[in-house]
Amino acid sequence: SMPSSADRKTFDTQCPFCSVQCKMEVTEERAASGARPVYTVVPKLNAASEGRLCIKGMNAYQHALTGDRILQPLVKKDGHFVPVSWEEAYLLIKRKFDALSDNGGPDTLGLYGGGSLTNETAYLLGKFARVALQTRYIDYNGRFCMSAAASAGNKTFGADRGLTNPMSDIPLAKCIILAGTNIAECQPTLMPYFTRAKENGTYFIVIDPRETGTTAIADLHLKVKPGMDAALAGGIQKVLLDEGLIDEKFVNERTTGFDDVRSSLESLDLGEIADITGVSAEQIRQAALAFGKAATAMVFTARGVEQQTDGYMAVRSFLNMALMTGNMGKPGCGYGAVTGQGNGQGGREHGQKADQLPGYRLIENPEDRAYIAGVWGIEPAELPGKGVSAYEMMQKIHAREIRSLFVMGSNPIVSNPNANFVEEGLKKLDFLVVADMFMSETARLADLILPVSAYIENEGTMTNLEGRVLLRPANRPVPGEAKHDWRILCELAELLGKGSFFRYESSEDIFEELRIASRGGIADYYGITYERLRKEEGIYWPCPSVDHPGSPRMFEAKFAHANGKAEMVPVPVHFPDERTDDSYPLNLTTGRVLTHYLTGVQTRRSHTLAARDVESYLEIHPVTARKHGVREGTLIKVASRRGEIVVRCRLSGAIREDTVFVPMHWGDTQNVNKLTNPALDPTCRMPGFKVCAVRVESLF
Ligand code: SF4
Numbered sequence: 001s002m003p004s005s006a007d008r009k010t011f012d013t014q015c016p017f018c019s020v021q022c023k024m025e026v027t028e029e030r031a032a033s034g035a036r037p038v039y040t041v042v043p044k045l046n047a048a049s050e051g052r053l054c055i056k057g058m059n060a061y062q063h064a065l066t067g068d069r070i071l072q073p074l075v076k077k078d079g080h081f082v083p084v085s086w087e088e089a090y091l092l093i094k095r096k097f098d099a100l101s102d103n104g105g106p107d108t109l110g111l112y113g114g115g116s117l118t119n120e121t122a123y124l125l126g127k128f129a130r131v132a133l134q135t136r137y138i139d140y141n142g143r144f145c146m147s148a149a150a151s152a153g154n155k156t157f158g159a160d161r162g163l164t165n166p167m168s169d170i171p172l173a174k175c176i177i178l179a180g181t182n183i184a185e186c187q188p189t190l191m192p193y194f195t196r197a198k199e200n201g202t203y204f205i206v207i208d209p210r211e212t213g214t215t216a217i218a219d220l221h222l223k224v225k226p227g228m229d230a231a232l233a234g235g236i237q238k239v240l241l242d243e244g245l246i247d248e249k250f251v252n253e254r255t256t257g258f259d260d261v262r263s264s265l266e267s268l269d270l271g272e273i274a275d276i277t278g279v280s281a282e283q284i285r286q287a288a289l290a291f292g293k294a295a296t297a298m299v300f301t302a303r304g305v306e307q308q309t310d311g312y313m314a315v316r317s318f319l320n321m322a323l324m325t326g327n328m329g330k331p332g333c334g335y336g337a338v339t340g341q342g343n344g345q346g347g348r349e350h351g352q353k354a355d356q357l358p359g360y361r362l363i364e365n366p367e368d369r370a371y372i373a374g375v376w377g378i379e380p381a382e383l384p385g386k387g388v389s390a391y392e393m394m395q396k397i398h399a400r401e402i403r404s405l406f407v408m409g410s411n412p413i414v415s416n417p418n419a420n421f422v423e424e425g426l427k428k429l430d431f432l433v434v435a436d437m438f439m440s441e442t443a444r445l446a447d448l449i450l451p452v453s454a455y456i457e458n459e460g461t462m463t464n465l466e467g468r469v470l471l472r473p474a475n476r477p478v479p480g481e482a483k484h485d486w487r488i489l490c491e492l493a494e495l496l497g498k499g500s501f502f503r504y505e506s507s508e509d510i511f512e513e514l515r516i517a518s519r520g521g522i523a524d525y526y527g528i529t530y531e532r533l534r535k536e537e538g539i540y541w542p543c544p545s546v547d548h549p550g551s552p553r554m555f556e557a558k559f560a561h562a563n564g565k566a567e568m569v570p571v572p573v574h575f576p577d578e579r580t581d582d583s584y585p586l587n588l589t590t591g592r593v594l595t596h597y598l599t600g601v602q603t604r605r606s607h608t609l610a611a612r613d614v615e616s617y618l619e620i621h622p623v624t625a626r627k628h629g630v631r632e633g634t635l636i637k638v639a640s641r642r643g644e645i646v647v648r649c650r651l652s653g654a655i656r657e658d659t660v661f662v663p664m665h666w667g668d669t670q671n672v673n674k675l676t677n678p679a680l681d682p683t684c685r686m687p688g689f690k691v692c693a694v695r696v697e698s699l700f
Contacts, residue, residue, distance in 0.1 A: 015057035022049035054188035071480025113140035114409030115341030118460025126351025148311030149337030158560030172332030175294035180304020184213025227576035235273035245292030247326030264570035296332035346463030359521025389685030584693035643674035
């Protein structure tokens with residue numbers, strides 16, 4: 001017989017596993033009371049996902065509902081975790097924080113956030129650092145995700161929003177460049193926007209050292225050497241210039257700096273560019289002609305271009321390309337940094353970044369400081385100054401300057417480059433607190449673990465890759481003694497004597513303050529309310545007033561700089577920080593697979609997803625494999641100057657012969673970041689994850 005309605009519960013939520021934020025409905029049914037529940041997931045129609053879900057979304061209930069959640073605070077005693085009450089946990093934190101702060105000052109305390117946190121938690125974490133702890137040291141894993149594109153967007157346009165245009169513009173572009181982005185696996189439900197364009201006759205240029213699900217739609221695949229994207233973009237612009245494909249009117253009216261760009265392009269030699277990028281001059285010409293002659297065109301970049309030691313300038317080069325051809329601020333003309341993390345966009349707007357205050361304000365700007373201090377009810381002088389980027393925090397931990405770290409929603413030991421160094425550092429800490437749902441690789445090292453709620457239990461807003469703010473409802477009870485992350489921050493602030501600054505009863509209360517804090521900033525949320533979000537299908541920032549419809553397409557009339565213009569800049573040729581040699585003869589690049597998210601803490605705990613990809617692997621060209629004596633299906637050692645890992649060898653003609661690929665979703669002996677190079681981009685402090693030099697060896 002059909003189960004009665006009492007045995008059946010249905011709730012709406014949205015997938016946490018990428019920046020599209022697909023909506024879905026989950027139903028839990030029990031055949032008899034006490035029986036194991038069975039879950040069904042149905043995609044829900046929404047303007048962004050258009051009613052699609054990928055395999056990650058279809059299975060996103062598993063880790064939260066059936067995974068081995070941490071349900072009580074756990075303290076480490078003699079190397080083992082034992083449950084404690086929240087009261088004991090909080091008192092321990094207070095005792096440790098007070099002792100460190102009294103001896104070495106508040107800058108001995110560090111906070112480390114994440115791009116999967118809600119806007120409300122990201123906002124509160126920033127406020128907690130500056131008001132409750134008064135430390136300058138806060139940064140987050142988005143440093144590894146969005147920092148290059150964000151700083152390039154801010155400098156070029158005066159504002160950084162992942163996509164300058166709504167996704168519905170994609171099929172309107174006649175030519176699309178996808179550079180260093182594997183949308184088919186990383187944001188699968190976005191792909192139909194591109195396939196629709198393809199059906200309309202759009203010409204696709206895909207730049208990637210590997211063939212992927214995304215290069216499958218390419219009319220032209222430029223199989224670039226890792227790290228040489230900016231030089232390749234320069235070569236394409238050289239041809240645009242030589243062929244007279246510059247939109248002089250747009251350049252004159254809406255940009256500055258083109259004269260310098262022109263002279264730097266004039267000095268480029270296409271043959272040399274072909275040599276250093278590994279892409280033939282003929283293909284570079286073909287790309288330039290297709291792009292330059294298209295009536296409308298869009299450019300997308302992602303981590304392939306951005307996770308480089310020249311990530312900031314590399315993105316600026318692609319922005320130069322869009323601007324000099326006039327492809328900005330019009331239907332079917334724009335730029336997109338394809339965000340990876342669930343709240344990669346919102347997570348970077350509200351102050352969990354070392355140099356930033358809410359609403360994309362700057363911590364070093366006196367007006368911004370005064371405004372936020374006013375909202376928070378403190379004196380501007382009480383606001384700490386600028387801290388350092390995520391990996392630089394790890395260096396300060398190593399040097400024992402930062403003595404305690406509070407991690408919320410992140411797994412830094414797997415996501416930072418040079419992971420062995422990071423692990424050594426975290427082991428030196430006086431006190432490591434990790435707020436997580438699961439016993440992640442970082443949590444295992446903690447002195448104290450605080451159990452937090454999952455996405456299905458925690459209401460809050462997330463901002464998708466288009467800058468569209470969505471309200472994620474929550475209607476599952478929080479299991480065990482777990483708490484909402486924002487609630488933990490409020491209760492801790494109370495204990496630290498700062499409770500009067502943290503009186504919130506719901507995430508909506510926090511959002512109400514965020515609205516005011518962001519008012520007049522670049523990412524202006526003032527006109528967005530929970531009430532509106534419940535009725536509308538998401539609202540694009542900037543949205544300066546409650547009767548404002550939001551801003552799907554940016555820069556139509558002017559850019560966000562004071563003079564209204566976009567700023568172009570010459571981009572010099574740059575080589576990756578680490579080059580191959582006889583000992584380390586291959587380029588290693590990293591990335592994602594379809595079934596996993598970030599360091600895999602959640603997706604490895606979903607039985608369906610874990611079964612699809614149970615372990616990491618190394619992708620290598622058959623010719624290269626033969627040369628180095630490694631065989632298909634065997635476990636092999638991969639070593640760089642910083643460490644080694646053991647993964648299974650997978651032969652594939654899809655990758656360049658001078659390059660190997662390992663995904664980033666596994667820890668311990670499969671943690672690819674034990675190999676990666678921690679050299680940082682000088683401007684945005686993004687590590688050069690996407691190229692380092694390695695060797696491969698058979699284990700047998
Ligand atoms: Fe949608 Fe991304 Fe989740 Fe897939 S991973 S269901 S594309 S939000």
